[in-house]
Amino acid sequence: MADQNIFDRPVLQRLYRYGCALCKDQDQAYDLLQHALEKYIRDGGKHNYHHDVAYVRTVMRNRFIDEYRRSKRIPEDSYDDTSPVAINEASLEDIVIAQIDLEIVWHKLDPFEREIMYYWAIEGMTAKEIAMEINVPRGTVLSRIHRLRKKIEAAFDSSQYSRSNRP
Incomplete structure (x- = not known):
């Protein structure tokens, strides 16, 4: 069995953020x-450290894809459970507007775009690292990032426009 301390708190948090x-x-x-x-x-942890984390991430991704495909065949009603937001120095209005903008953009992204976004924006991985992680050519990752940026910019522009036209 592999070392028991492989999945320490930071690694588990990173994997959890990936799942989110x-x-x-x-x-x-x-x-x-x-x-x-x-x-x-x-499986008995038959992998070495670098492959352990990649293995767990791959299992997560494959399970998500399976569940995603299943949900497309059999629609499921889901109920959003909102949690309270901690308010600090920013005004409540700014927090609500930012949250609405983020939700609008996040729902416009498909799962594969969210995966690229996670690796690129949250984990800070390079295009080459992302390409190795998801097993696609680097150029494909670069073009996906470019399209993702354009899609996000367009979504933010449209949400700013629609919010400025409200009475």
């Missing part, structure tokens, strides 16, 4: 991570 980036839901992200870790433990 894939499925837009904290509970589903937690379930993805739990499933992947269970599978890793059942």
Whole structure:
């Protein structure tokens, strides 16, 4: 069995954030991570450290894709459970506007775009690292990032426009 301290708190948090980036839901992200870790433990941890994290991430991604495809065949009603937002120095209005803008943009992204966004914006990976992680050519990653930036800019421009036209 591999070293028991492989999945320390920062690694688990990074994997959890990856799950959140894939499925837009904290509970589903937690379930993805739990499933992947269970599978890793059942397999006996037959991998070395660098492959352990990649293996768990791959299991999470594959499970998400399976669930995504299943949900397309059999629609499921989901209920959003909103949690309270901690208010600091920023005004409540700014927080609400930023949250609305982010939700608008996030829902316009498909799961694969969210995955690229996660690696690029949250993990700070380079295009080459992302390409190696998701097993596609670097040029494909660069073009996806470019299209993703344009899509986000367009979404923010349209949300700013629609908000400025309100009475």
